[in-house]
Amino acid sequence: MALARFDQILAIQTDSGKVVGFHSRNLQVAELDPIVWNALKNPEGSPEDVKSEILQWNQENDESVTDGRPDSTIRTLSINVAQICNMRCSYCAAGGDGTYGAKTAHLDIEKVKAQLTMLLSRIPDGGKFAINMIGGEPLIYPKTIRALVDHARIIANHRDIKLRFEMTTNGTLVNQENAELLAEMNAFVTVSFDGAPEQNDKIRKMVSGKDSSPLVLKGIEQLVKVKDRLGALAVNAVFGAHNTDVVGSYTFLRQFPWDIIYLGYAAGPEDETVSPKYAEGIREVGRIAFEAGGETELRKISQYEHLFRMLDGKQRIHNHCGAGKTLLQVDTAGKFYACNWFTNLKDEEVGQDLELNSIELAKYQPSLIELNNCNSCWARHLCGGGCMFVNRTKTGSKHKKDLEFCNRTRTILAKGIEFYEQSRNEKREGV
Amino acid sequence: MNNPAMKNEKESDVKYIKKVTTEKSKTAQGAKTTEAKAPAKVFGMPCLPQNSPD
Numbered sequence: 203m204a205l206a207r208f209d210q211i212l213a214i215q216t217d218s219g220k221v222v223g224f225h226s227r228n229l230q231v232a233e234l235d236p237i238v239w240n241a242l243k244n245p246e247g248s249p250e251d252v253k254s255e256i257l258q259w260n261q262e263n264d265e266s267v268t269d270g271r272p273d274s275t276i277r278t279l280s281i282n283v284a285q286i287c288n289m290r291c292s293y294c295a296a297g298g299d300g301t302y303g304a305k306t307a308h309l310d311i312e313k314v315k316a317q318l319t320m321l322l323s324r325i326p327d328g329g330k331f332a333i334n335m336i337g338g339e340p341l342i343y344p345k346t347i348r349a350l351v352d353h354a355r356i357i358a359n360h361r362d363i364k365l366r367f368e369m370t371t372n373g374t375l376v377n378q379e380n381a382e383l384l385a386e387m388n389a390f391v392t393v394s395f396d397g398a399p400e401q402n403d404k405i406r407k408m409v410s411g412k413d414s415s416p417l418v419l420k421g422i423e424q425l426v427k428v429k430d431r432l433g434a435l436a437v438n439a440v441f442g443a444h445n446t447d448v449v450g451s452y453t454f455l456r457q458f459p460w461d462i463i464y465l466g467y468a469a470g471p472e473d474e475t476v477s478p479k480y481a482e483g484i485r486e487v488g489r490i491a492f493e494a495g496g497e498t499e500l501r502k503i504s505q506y507e508h509l510f511r512m513l514d515g516k517q518r519i520h521n522h523c524g525a526g527k528t529l530l531q532v533d534t535a536g537k538f539y540a541c542n543w544f545t546n547l548k549d550e551e552v553g554q555d556l557e558l559n560s561i562e563l564a565k566y567q568p569s570l571i572e573l574n575n576c577n578s579c580w581a582r583h584l585c586g587g588g589c590m591f592v593n594r595t596k597t598g599s600k601h602k603k604d605l606e607f608c609n610r611t612r613t614i615l616a617k618g619i620e621f622y623e624q625s626r627n628e629k630r631e632g633v
Numbered sequence: 634m635n636n637p638a639m640k641n642e643k644e645s646d647v648k649y650i651k652k653v654t655t656e657k658s659k660t661a662q663g664a665k666t667t668e669a670k671a672p673a674k675v676f677g678m679p680c681l682p683q684n685s686p687d
Binding site for chain 1: 649
């Protein structure tokens with residue numbers, strides 16, 4: 203794959219020689235005649251009508267494309283149900299043991315209920331609100347989960363607010379009873395699992411030091427039994443210096459009936475060598491999925507699903523995520539953060555108990571694209587200026603972009619645009 | 634550019650750049666499974682944009 207640029211236009215020369223275009227302001231994808239590629243590479247010697255057509259497309263302003271700026275209404279509360287875990291994963295971002303460095307076994311249920319009441323009071327009647335339960339391992343405390351769900355439902359039912367419950371679990375505690383709890387919640391469940399036992403168990407051990415995969419596989423079995431009553435069933439595998447075998451993981455994981463497969467990346471000091479391997483892995487699993495089942499199979503991989511949704515939705519984004527804008531995190535001590543990755547970072551606290559600090563929250567509102575001078579980047583409105591936690595980890599400032607993140611993101615997006623063009627053309631031509 | 638006749642004329646001149654249409658009905662037909670069951674926004678890691686109305 204090779205790339206060429208002219209202002210708003212990106213041209214992607216695929217491995218098969220086909221050329222795909224992307225208009226970065228209009229979020230348009232196009233099939234380009236190879237003569238356009240030649241013109242972008244060698245403008246001096248190219249025909250006038252080709253240059254004219256390129257200029258015309260570049261100047262177009264598609265008024266159907268909107269700007270997706272968050273409205274700063276918190277619509278998701280992520281709750282650390284527990285800051286303890288029954289596993290010890292080598293790459294755990296929550297302090298290595300699920301505690302984020304602040305071990306609090308159990309949250310204060312009454313305090314969190316009051317916080318939910320406060321945030322739900324800001325949602326208009328008939329609106330939507332999501333509650334995301336994570337940890338540590340949230341299923342250590344199923345009764346706490348039940349209590350929070352019941353509380354939120356009482357408030358929501360009175361005001362016709364549509365609730366969505368989400369949970370990220372390591373899967374080891376999903377017995378029949380817990381699976382039934384999740385089904386009753388119509389939960390969107392994500393199981394953290396890195397692939398085949400020989401791959402997963404090197405890095406995801408139980409506290410006892412035993413392998414986790416036998417328990418996780420039993421948990422997945424329970425979840426599959428109730429899948430029809432879940433909002434969605436997803437898996438999240440994490441890659442980084444500890445594991446770059448994206449293809450190996452995907453090949454194993456795809457045997458299960460996931461709605462979505464997250465293949466995430468843990469940024470770190472070895473990014474310069476590790477990050478390109480990861481990005482190449484995501485490109486390769488995209489190829490495997492697309493060959494196996496076209497767009498439907500491809501879109502089970504979260505990066506591609508997300509890209510297709512944005513291109514179809516024709517909405518430019520200005521921030522990478524809703525952290526601190528539409529999303530808040532609360533830890534077991536009742537402290538608020540913009541997202542779970544900031545838990546227990548004192549200078550990232552944005553509130554506590556029933557108080558939200560508007561001065562601190564204001565730091566999460568500006569467009570990251572503008573703060574990071576991303577305006578010359580073709581991927582800006584698909585990326586949104588980068589992850590603030592990765593920025594902080596890699597550059598020391600949540601507002602300063604990490605160039606490895608940029609490279610990784612662009613590599614994956616370019617491949618996704620190629621798939622998008624191929625998929626839509628196949629539909630048009632009835633392939 | 635707001636004159637429809639003018640626009641049609643310009644589009645007929647296009648020879649080298651064939652834009653992909655994004656008719657949502659076609660999208661839904663092609664991705665019934667994900668349309669029906671995929672989370673409306675990403676949850677857990679990796680965090681991705683949550684700016685959609687959902």
